[in-house]
């Protein structure tokens with residue numbers, strides 16, 4: 001079976017406002033359903049500007065032209081006071097995605113703050129951010145939030161334990177190659193993790209001869225028939241700047257016999273789901289450690 005679980009991360013106000021409607025139109029054109037993960041609280045992504053002081057982030061900015069990907073308005077937003085509450089201003093966009101039949105998932109209350117501070121957040125901080133975000137998302141989208149995916153794959157055992165008390169059918173917080181139940185403090189949790197198997201645009205373009213011209217073919221080359229394939233795109237990137245490139249990817253994947261499905265549909269197969277710990281590891285192209293399924297190796 002040739003399937004690609006398609007996950008769409010929405011990090012910013014602009015990504016929600018422009019990228020999500022663009023992607024919804026494209027997906028409708030090709031009769032594709034996907035999983036959207038929304039950032040619903042304040043847009044403070046502009047605080048990333050301060051990370052320019054860090055050489056890794058500066059390199060990434062230059063390599064991926066983050067300013068042209070996100071737009072300077074996004075990079076500056078949040079640096080001069082609190083950003084807008086995305087879910088309050090753009091709830092209609094989230095509702096439209098829900099009405100179209102996509103999985104509606106929770107990504108972040110404050111994407112920037114989570115990426116920068118999650119390792120110092122208490123269980124109560126994590127619970128509060130998740131509850132605020134899920135409640136607002138359910139209110140504006142008019143549907144149940146069935147899944148979650150932490151920003152930047154910045155996950156740890158405290159996050160997993162807190163999230164297990166919410167009403168999620170699945171979560172997608174790490175890199176790996178099979179669906180598994182996470183083990184925390186020796187206990188197997190009840191919500192399966194659906195790991196992302198493929199790298200994102202910003203992780204690989206500009207490195208090892210991967211360019212805008214050969215990125216699509218590179219991702220296709222990494223797909224594995226009859227195995228788990230989960231691909232993440234960003235509303236800010238594939239929904240705006242590289243919209244036509246993503247359209248080409250959809251066509252190319254279809255020509256190779258692959259169909260796109262929401263992550264939740266990957267659970268409907270009678271695959272036996274094992275358990276594993278989630279570790280924190282540094283991976284190529286990403287700043288800081290990310291959640292990685294124990295035993296998973298990045299060969300590519």
Ligand SMILES: [Zn+2]
Nearest residue numbers: 009011151152
């Ligand atoms: Zn994100």
